[in-house]
Amino acid sequence: MSGGGTASAGVDAATAGNGSGASAREGCALVTGASRGIGAAIALALALEGWPVAVNYRSGHEAAAETVARIDRAGGRALALQADVTDRDQIDDAFDRLEGALGPVLVLVNNAGVRADDLALTMGDGEWARVLDTNLTAAFRLTRRALKAMIRARFGRVINLASVVGPRANAGQSNYAAAKAGLIGMTKTVAAEVARRGVTVNAIAPGLIATDMTADLDGSLLSAVPARRAGTPEEVAACARFLASQEAGYVTGSVLYVDGGLGA
Amino acid sequence: MSTTATEEQVEQVVVEALRSFGAEGAQIDREATFEGLDVDSLDLAELAQIVEERFGVELRGSDVASVKTVGDAITLIAERIS
Numbered sequence: 001m002s003g004g005g006t007a008s009a010g011v012d013a014a015t016a017g018n019g020s021g022a023s024a025r026e027g028c029a030l031v032t033g034a035s036r037g038i039g040a041a042i043a044l045a046l047a048l049e050g051w052p053v054a055v056n057y058r059s060g061h062e063a064a065a066e067t068v069a070r071i072d073r074a075g076g077r078a079l080a081l082q083a084d085v086t087d088r089d090q091i092d093d094a095f096d097r098l099e100g101a102l103g104p105v106l107v108l109v110n111n112a113g114v115r116a117d118d119l120a121l122t123m124g125d126g127e128w129a130r131v132l133d134t135n136l137t138a139a140f141r142l143t144r145r146a147l148k149a150m151i152r153a154r155f156g157r158v159i160n161l162a163s164v165v166g167p168r169a170n171a172g173q174s175n176y177a178a179a180k181a182g183l184i185g186m187t188k189t190v191a192a193e194v195a196r197r198g199v200t201v202n203a204i205a206p207g208l209i210a211t212d213m214t215a216d217l218d219g220s221l222l223s224a225v226p227a228r229r230a231g232t233p234e235e236v237a238a239c240a241r242f243l244a245s246q247e248a249g250y251v252t253g254s255v256l257y258v259d260g261g262l263g264a
Numbered sequence: 265m266s267t268t269a270t271e272e273q274v275e276q277v278v279v280e281a282l283r284s285f286g287a288e289g290a291q292i293d294r295e296a297t298f299e300g301l302d303v304d305s306l307d308l309a310e311l312a313q314i315v316e317e318r319f320g321v322e323l324r325g326s327d328v329a330s331v332k333t334v335g336d337a338i339t340l341i342a343e344r345i346s
Contacts, residue, residue, distance in 0.1 A: 151310055193306060 025155065028052040028102035029244065032085050032142065033112030035060035037211035038161065040067040041233035042109050045241040047076030052102040054081040056094070056112070077102075085112045085138035095145055104149035107244045110139035110183075111161040115213065120174040128175045135179035140186060143201070147194060156199035157244045160187050161236075162255065164207040164263040180205075184255055191253030200252035202243045206236050207259025227260030271342045277318050278338055281311050294335030301334075311337070319345050 028051060034043040035057035044067070047053045053071060055078055057064035064080040071078040079101060083094035098105065113135045116127035143158050150156025165173055166180030184203050191201035208214060208221055210230040222228060236258050242248055243256065257263050279292050287301040298308065308331075312323040321344040331337045 148313055151306070152313070197306070 025106055025153075027104045027106035027149070027153065028054060028098065029107035029109065030054040030056060030081070030098060030105045030142075030146070031109040031111055032056045032138075033058075034109075035063035035067055035080075037213060038206065038209060038233045038236045039109070039111040040070075041237035042111060042159075042240045043067055043078065044071055044074065044076070045234075045237035046107060046109075046244060047071040047078055048074060049241055049244065050076075051107055051244070052077040052079075054079055054098050054102065054105075056081045056083055056085070058082070058084045058112070085142065086133045088141065091138075091141060091145065099149070104153060105146045106150060106153060106155055107157045107159070108142060108146040109159045109161070109240060109244075110142055112138065113161065113179075113213075115173070115176055117172040117176070119172055123175065131175035132179050132182075135176065136182045136186070139183055143186075143190060147190075147199065150199045151194060151197040154198040156194070156197070157248075158187075158190070158199070158201040159240050159243050160184075160201070160203045162187070162203040162205045164205050164257060164259045167205065167255075168263055187255070188253045195252055198249070200243070200249065202248075202251060202253065203255045204236060204239050204243070205255050205257045205259065205263065207231060207257070207262040209233060209236060209258075225260045225262050226264065229260065231258055231260055270345055271338060274315075274319070274338050274341045274345070277314065278311065278334060278341070281314050282307075282334070285310070292334060294333065294338065296334050297332050298334070298337075299332075315341055321345055 029046045031039050031043040031046065031053060033039040034055040043053045043055050053076065055064050055067045057080065068078045068080050081094055081098055083090040085091060114131055116131050118127055139160055146158065147156065160183050162183045163180040166177045166184060170177060187201050187203040194201065208225055208230045209232065211233060222230065239256050239258055243251065282292050282301060282303060283289055285303055285307040287303060291301060308328045312328060316322050319341065321341065327340065331340060
């Protein structure tokens with residue numbers, strides 16, 4: 001996929017809040033693909049819980065800066081972290097910089113995702129690989145990297161943004177469905193591997209959520225949603241906030257559907 | 265076999281790590297097996313991480329797979345350091 005050219009991963013904007021609400025834990029949250037939509041809402045929700053938050057983005061510099069500014073205005077602490085999650089070197093570099101700036105990543109939200117829809121009959125290898133690389137392989141690599149600090153800290157929260165697509169069919173999205181179903185499988189197995197270190201790994205499966213990513217979808221999809229409305233990024237973020245909390249420590253390997261009943 | 269200063273340092277780090285995994289201190293000696301100490305693959309992966317941080321040597325899963333006792337691990341790590 002087209003990445004960030006020659007730009008190196010970096011912490012390019014740091015904004016500190018006043019520290020009121022600071023987390024009791026020495027560490028931070030990293031939300032991938034957080035410049036807008038669901039990722040931005042999750043970043044804000046975690047910041048309001050007291051987590052210093054890294055707002056990762058690939059190319060949406062201005063949107064990421066705006067998300068950081070929103071968190072700052074709300075009294076939280078955040079920084080924008082440019083890195084293409086599909087680029088191993090950029091991810092390693094971003095982690096190093098982030099750990100230096102905000103401490104170990106104790107909450108990882110694998111949210112970055114792309115769509116490249118087509119019928120399987122005509123889908124190119126490129127569209128298949130691009131969606132798998134971003135939505136599944138990158139999430140695995142980020143998880144593997146973040147777990148190092150989490151198991152040492154005897155605390156960690158990995159939250160993978162899956163989808164109602166995967167557990168259920170959606171014509172034109174065989175790549176996306178495969179990636180999201182894979183993410184759920186990965187979630188369950190990694191959860192079992194690290195559970196006794198106080199690290200939980202869960203998935204959130206949103207249905208139709210009103211974001212830029214779904215703006216081009218046919219409105220008739222709504223008629224299939226029992227709630228008869230699209231969800232909001234904030235409704236997804238509320239679930240992430242719960243899964244990241246201390247209180248959710250016994251919830252692991254689970255898939256939380258936020259879909260207005262679509263997958264029911 | 266004489267014990268080098270490096271091996272002593274390694275032993276200290278390994279024993280400390282095993283205790284943090286829940287192994288009982290009194291049972292930890294060079295002859296003790298990881299199986300007997302209830303140390304599993306996740307513990308060994310964490311031990312490899314600790315060793316890498318402390319001594320700068322990387323242990324792969326295949327290295328650790330052949331290690332059965334605490335003494336084996338100490339010897340392997342000390343060899344890698346030297």
